[in-house]
Amino acid sequence: MFYGYIRVSTETQAEKGGGLDVQRTAIEKYAADNGITLAKIFCDAGISGTQESRPELDALLLETLKEGDTVIVHNTSRLWRSIFAQATIMKAVMDAKANIRSIDEPNFDVYLYQKDPENFMITGMMGMLDQWERMTIARKLARGRTNKAHKGDKPSGNCPYGYRYTADKKHIEPDPAEAPIVKQIFSEGQKGTSLEGIARMLNEKGIKTRKGNDWQRGSLHAIVHNNFYTGIVTHQGIEIPGNHEPIISKVQFGKVQSQLKRKHK
Numbered sequence: 001m002f003y004g005y006i007r008v009s010t011e012t013q014a015e016k017g018g019g020l021d022v023q024r025t026a027i028e029k030y031a032a033d034n035g036i037t038l039a040k041i042f043c044d045a046g047i048s049g050t051q052e053s054r055p056e057l058d059a060l061l062l063e064t065l066k067e068g069d070t071v072i073v074h075n076t077s078r079l080w081r082s083i084f085a086q087a088t089i090m091k092a093v094m095d096a097k098a099n100i101r102s103i104d105e106p107n108f109d110v111y112l113y114q115k116d117p118e119n120f121m122i123t124g125m126m127g128m129l130d131q132w133e134r135m136t137i138a139r140k141l142a143r144g145r146t147n148k149a150h151k152g153d154k155p156s157g158n159c160p161y162g163y164r165y166t167a168d169k170k171h172i173e174p175d176p177a178e179a180p181i182v183k184q185i186f187s188e189g190q191k192g193t194s195l196e197g198i199a200r201m202l203n204e205k206g207i208k209t210r211k212g213n214d215w216q217r218g219s220l221h222a223i224v225h226n227n228f229y230t231g232i233v234t235h236q237g238i239e240i241p242g243n244h245e246p247i248i249s250k251v252q253f254g255k256v257q258s259q260l261k262r263k264h265k
Contacts (some may be wrong), residue, residue: 001069002031003060004041007078009048020045023074030072030103038072040064049081050134061089067097075104083131160228161210161219162247172244179247181207185223186248189256195220224256 006023024041031038042056042064057079060071071093073079079100080086090110093100102108159165162182164175181202188198199215209219223229230253231246232239 001039001066002036002072003064003069004028004031004038004072005043005057005060005078006041006074007044007047007049007054007057009046009081023078026074026103027072036072049077049079050085057089061092061096065093065096065098069096069098070101071098072101072103074102076100076102076108081134160226161223162229163244174245174247178210182223182229182247185220186229186252186256189224189259190252192259192262195224224260227253229253 004024004027006020006027008019020043024043027041028038030036042060044054044056047054065071071079076086079089090100093110100108100110159172159175162175162178163172164178165171166173185198185202188201189195193201195217198220199217202215207215209215213219227234227239227250228242228244229246229248230250231242231244233242233244234240
């Protein structure tokens with residue numbers, strides 16, 4: 001049996017079809033040109049190639065692939081983007097006595113590892129170079145996040161509950177729907193209401209978390225201990241005055257921390 005596998009790394013690519021459509025078309029054309037009938041094309045959208053475990057890839061390798069089967073990919077980088085993922089995936093394919101066919105790399109064969117020591121060396125070096133490139137990119141991204149934090153901007157990731165990105169995605173501002181709830185949470189915390197009590201109050205009012213779930217102690221714990229709400233950006237353990245508008249005063253934040261410590265004792 002022949003199976004296709006396609007993957008893109010980011011949610012944006014997944015939503016816009018960037019890369020997925022190109023890969024799917026290439027695999028379908030390759031199959032048609034070579035008289036191959038594809039049983040299925042497995043697709044992991046928005047998942048890094050450094051992850052050895054992915055939902056659709058796991059279904060292909062662990063539940064579907066049998067002896068004599070072949071996986072067709074546009075390029076082996078769709079299967080792996082690190083030497084660790086490469087080793088894990090190739091072992092799974094070889095354990096199944098299956099093979100991989102890469103459209104962009106027509107001479108690729110997983111079993112050449114067992115037959116040709118030169119190919120083993122070259123492919124291993126390419127994997128190491130690929131890993132080096134990824135580490136270099138990661139280091140540059142980390143440096144960029146640090147620079148943003150030192151300027152008082154949130155380095156990366158989702159906004160804390162109560163905030164949202166501005167339309168240009170460059171700055172952060174209070175969310176008009178969530179910010180009042182954050183103020184209510186801190187107000188109750190200042191009174192000495194337990195986190196369980198605050199969660200119960202919010203749930204009774206029908207107020208949900210950003211994901212639409214009921215409030216729990218854990219979700220509130222993350223909020224009441226986050227000094228981002230006072231206008232502070234914390235990066236790598238360093239607190240920096242942020243450029244965003246505070247929702248809570250530092251005085252109120254301190255009083256809530258005192259109440260929490262008192263309850264903990």
